[in-house]
Amino acid sequence: MSASQTPPAAAAPGEDEPTLLVKIFGKDRPGITAGLFDTLAAYAVDVVDIEQVVTRGRITLCVLVTTPFPDQGTTGSSEGDLRATVHSWAESLNLQAEIISGRGDNRPRGVGRSHVTVLGHPLTAESTAAIAAAITATGGNIDRIFRLAKYPVTAVEFAVSGAETEALRTVLAPEAAKLGVDVAVVAAGLQRRAQRLVVMDVDSTLIQDEVIELFAAHAGCEAEVAEVTAAAMRGELDFEQSLHARVELLRGLDASVVDLVRKEVRLTPGARTLVRTLKRLGYQVGVVSGGFTQVTDALQEELGLDFASANTLEIVDGKLTGRVTGDIVDRAGKARLLRQFAHEAGVPLVQTVAIGDGANDLDMLNAAGLGVAFNAKPVVREAAHTAVNVPFLDTVLYLLGITREEVEAADTHVE
Numbered sequence: 285m286s287a288s289q290t291p292p293a294a295a296a297p298g299e300d301e302p303t304l305l306v307k308i309f310g311k312d313r314p315g316i317t318a319g320l321f322d323t324l325a326a327y328a329v330d331v332v333d334i335e336q337v338v339t340r341g342r343i344t345l346c347v348l349v350t351t352p353f354p355d356q357g358t359t360g361s362s363e364g365d366l367r368a369t370v371h372s373w374a375e376s377l378n379l380q381a382e383i384i385s386g387r388g389d390n391r392p393r394g395v396g397r398s399h400v401t402v403l404g405h406p407l408t409a410e411s412t413a414a415i416a417a418a419i420t421a422t423g424g425n426i427d428r429i430f431r432l433a434k435y436p437v438t439a440v441e442f443a444v445s446g447a448e449t450e451a452l453r454t455v456l457a458p459e460a461a462k463l464g465v466d467v468a469v470v471a472a473g474l475q476r477r478a479q480r481l482v483v484m485d486v487d488s489t490l491i492q493d494e495v496i497e498l499f500a501a502h503a504g505c506e507a508e509v510a511e512v513t514a515a516a517m518r519g520e521l522d523f524e525q526s527l528h529a530r531v532e533l534l535r536g537l538d539a540s541v542v543d544l545v546r547k548e549v550r551l552t553p554g555a556r557t558l559v560r561t562l563k564r565l566g567y568q569v570g571v572v573s574g575g576f577t578q579v580t581d582a583l584q585e586e587l588g589l590d591f592a593s594a595n596t597l598e599i600v601d602g603k604l605t606g607r608v609t610g611d612i613v614d615r616a617g618k619a620r621l622l623r624q625f626a627h628e629a630g631v632p633l634v635q636t637v638a639i640g641d642g643a644n645d646l647d648m649l650n651a652a653g654l655g656v657a658f659n660a661k662p663v664v665r666e667a668a669h670t671a672v673n674v675p676f677l678d679t680v681l682y683l684l685g686i687t688r689e690e691v692e693a694a695d696t697h698v699e
Contacts, residue, residue, distance in 0.1 A: 557678040
C-alpha cells in the first residue's frame with residue numbers, strides 16, 4: 285500500500301469520507317457478532333458505530349465501518365470483495381445481509397435530549413403511534429427505543445433529541461391522559477443516574493391506607509374522617525386545620541390502638557421492591573408524612589429507610605388527647621423536609637426524586653429534581669413533572685432508567 289493509500293488512524297470519519305453500513309438479519313445464535321467482525325477484520329476497516337437488537341430470537345445487527353482502501357497493485361477497490369465475503373458468510377449461516385454505501389458518521393443528534401418513558405397496562409400499538417407522532421410534532425427525533433420491563437406493566441423508553449424536555453412534557457402529558465398511558469419525560473445526562481435521594485409520601489403512596497382513617501375506625505368515626513381527608517387531599521381544605529379537626533375526633537382512644545393500627549397497615553404493591561432496589565443501588569430513601577410517627581417510625585425500621593418525619597399524636601396517661609405535638613408536617617413542611625434530607629444526605633436538590641399523591645405533596649414534588657404523582661388526585665397529576673397511574677410503586681424505577689432485568693438480577697445476589 286503506497287503512502288497516499290495509508291488509512292488514517294482510527295477516528296470518527298469526516299463528512300466526505302466513504303463508509304459502509306453493514307446490516308445483518310436472521311435467527312439469533314451464539315457467535316454471530318464475533319463472526320461478522322472476524323469477516324470484516326480481513327479488510328482492515330475501522331468500526332464507527334455498532335447497534336444490535338435481539339427480539340424474540342431474531343437478531344438485527346448494524347455496523348458502520350470505514351470503506352476499505354484499494355489493494356496495493358490493483359486498480360479496483362476491495363469494497364467489492366468485502367461485500368461478496370460478507371454476503372457469503374451470512375448465507376452460510378442462513379442470515380440476510382444488506383450493505384449500504386454512504387459518507388461520514390451518523391447525522392449529529394439535535395440539541396435537546398430527553399428520555400421519554402411510556403408505561404402501559406397494556407401498551408397498545410395505537411397509544412405507541414400517538415406518542416411517537418406527538419414527539420415528532422415537537423420537532424423531536426426518536427433516536428432509539430428499548431423495553432425496560434414487560435411486567436407488571438410494559439415499559440419502553442424513547443431516547444429523543446431535537447426537542448427541549450419541557451416542550452415534550454407539555455405536549456405529551458395531555459396526550460398520555462387521553463390515551464390512558466403514563467408518560468415520563470426527563471432530561472438526558474448524568475444527573476438522571478445520579479439522583480441519589482428518593483423521598484416519598486406515606487399514606488396512599490408507600491402504603492395503601494390513610495393512617496388517620498385506620499385510627500378513626502377504632503374511634504367509630506371513620507366515615508366522617510374519610511370525608512375530611514378526601515377534601516384535604518383534593519386541595520379543598522387547609523391541611524393543618526383539617527388535621528386538627530380529624531385528630532380531635534380521636535380524643536380518648538386508648539394508646540394500645542397504636543399497635544393495632546401498625547398491624548393493619550398494608551404496603552403498596554412494589555413498595556418493598558422499590559426501596560430494596562434503590563438501597564442496593566446506593567440511593568438514600570426517606571418518607572415525609574402528614575400522618576403520624578407512631579406508624580412511620582415502624583416503617584422506617586421495617587424497610588431500612590434513611591429518613592422519616594411525620595406528625596406525632598399526643599398521648600397522656602395512656603390515652604390519645606386529640607392533639608398533635610411539635611411542628612406540623614403540612615404542604616410547606618414536606619418541601620422543607622425534602623431540602624433538609626437532601627442537605628443531610630449531601631445530595632443537590634436537582635438530584636432528588638419526590639413521590640406523592642395529594643395536594644399537600646405539591647410543594648415537595650415541584651421542589652425535587654423529579655416529582656412523580658403516584659395514583660394522584662387530578663390537581664396533583666396536572667402539576668407534577670410526571671404521573672404514574674398503575675398500582676405498582678416499583679414502576680418508579682423505570683423512570684430512573686432501571687430495567688426489570690436489573691431489579692431481578694439484584695435480587696438473585698442477596699447478601
